[in-house]
Amino acid sequence: MFVSTKINLSCLPAFTKSKIYSAIFGLILSVSLPGVAGAETVMQKVARTGVLTAGTSRDALPFAYSDSQGKLIGYSVDMLTLIQKQLEKELGKKIQLKLVGVTPAERIPKIINRQVDIICDASSFTWERDKKVDFSISYGVTGTQILIKKDSNLGSPESLINKRVGVLAGTTNEEAIKQVQPQAKLVYFKARAEGFAALEQGKIDAFASDSIILEGWLQTAKNQDSFAIASAGGYAIAPPRPYSREGIACMVPENNSKFLDSVNYSLVKFMQGFVNDNPKYVAIFDRWFGSQGVVFLNRDLRDLAVETMQLMIEFHEDIPQKDL
Numbered sequence: 001m002f003v004s005t006k007i008n009l010s011c012l013p014a015f016t017k018s019k020i021y022s023a024i025f026g027l028i029l030s031v032s033l034p035g036v037a038g039a040e041t042v043m044q045k046v047a048r049t050g051v052l053t054a055g056t057s058r059d060a061l062p063f064a065y066s067d068s069q070g071k072l073i074g075y076s077v078d079m080l081t082l083i084q085k086q087l088e089k090e091l092g093k094k095i096q097l098k099l100v101g102v103t104p105a106e107r108i109p110k111i112i113n114r115q116v117d118i119i120c121d122a123s124s125f126t127w128e129r130d131k132k133v134d135f136s137i138s139y140g141v142t143g144t145q146i147l148i149k150k151d152s153n154l155g156s157p158e159s160l161i162n163k164r165v166g167v168l169a170g171t172t173n174e175e176a177i178k179q180v181q182p183q184a185k186l187v188y189f190k191a192r193a194e195g196f197a198a199l200e201q202g203k204i205d206a207f208a209s210d211s212i213i214l215e216g217w218l219q220t221a222k223n224q225d226s227f228a229i230a231s232a233g234g235y236a237i238a239p240p241r242p243y244s245r246e247g248i249a250c251m252v253p254e255n256n257s258k259f260l261d262s263v264n265y266s267l268v269k270f271m272q273g274f275v276n277d278n279p280k281y282v283a284i285f286d287r288w289f290g291s292q293g294v295v296f297l298n299r300d301l302r303d304l305a306v307e308t309m310q311l312m313i314e315f316h317e318d319i320p321q322k323d324l
Helices: 014-032 042-047 075-091 103-113 173-178 192-200 210-219 255-274 281-291 299-314
Strands: 051-056 064-066 096-101 131-137 139-149 164-168 185-189 206-210 227-230 244-248 251-253
Touching: 042 051, 042 075, 042 255, 051 075, 051 103, 064 075, 064 251, 075 096, 075 255, 075 281, 103 131, 103 251, 139 173, 139 192, 139 210, 139 299, 164 173, 164 192, 173 185, 173 206, 185 192, 192 206, 192 210, 206 210, 210 227, 210 299, 251 255, 255 281, 255 299
Parallel strands: 051 096, 164 185, 164 206
Antiparallel strands: 131 251, 139 206, 139 227, 139 244
16 A cells, blocks of 8 residues: 655754755756766776777778778777777776767767767867867878869869869868858768769769878779869879868767876877887878878878877877887
């Protein structure tokens, strides 16, 4: 039998009643809005579960993409593995790296909703994004260029007037084209493969993306001789002048400074090791960008990558040799 019990607070002093009401309100709030009371940090979550859940791209070759078996691999995925190893060292336990494929539009919502702990793909810093997530230091550099058919004369901002330029919504490539030529007709795609196919079929005049990602597509395309990568000066200009220049960085939830410290330490360790010719880290870079890598970087792009790493290293204290 259920017995209803009423508590009479009228006889209690006002101060005591106030404390009781506050406690009840806090309990209700913590039940209805669990994120408000004592939100778990990423480090606490990883320590508790032993799992680092990381979002990455399925089609940003060579940064992050699905291979022929559907496995997520790439330069940025290797950075996630280094972060995983650093967390294992700091937490003193094995950590599983759980990879989740995400589209550009899904990246920030999944971080905000804590569906993933970190995103490492081909993401670039913007002030608008920084209002919602926090960024790591840059571990790579790229810029916005366009893929065109080789008989096209597109490249300069003026040449893009009234031209159909494919972009992925919500990317820095979209913003770069808007800035250099507001009169370009943007055509939106959900995936890069759709944009590449549309260009091949003549449905668009150009497709805008990160320079290294375009190099990756061009070097692996069956009909690569039919296409070229153009920049602000056209496709025959060397070195190229991209419409924008951006650093590649990881994104993490806001207010997770301890986790971000571990991420940045891992990235600086990698860059310091690479610049100092540590074979372990040189092998990681060359796996994706070396002469036998997935995408061979020409001398200009490789020099730019190394220069960016050197700047990042100079801005930070050296990692002790015993930790490399």
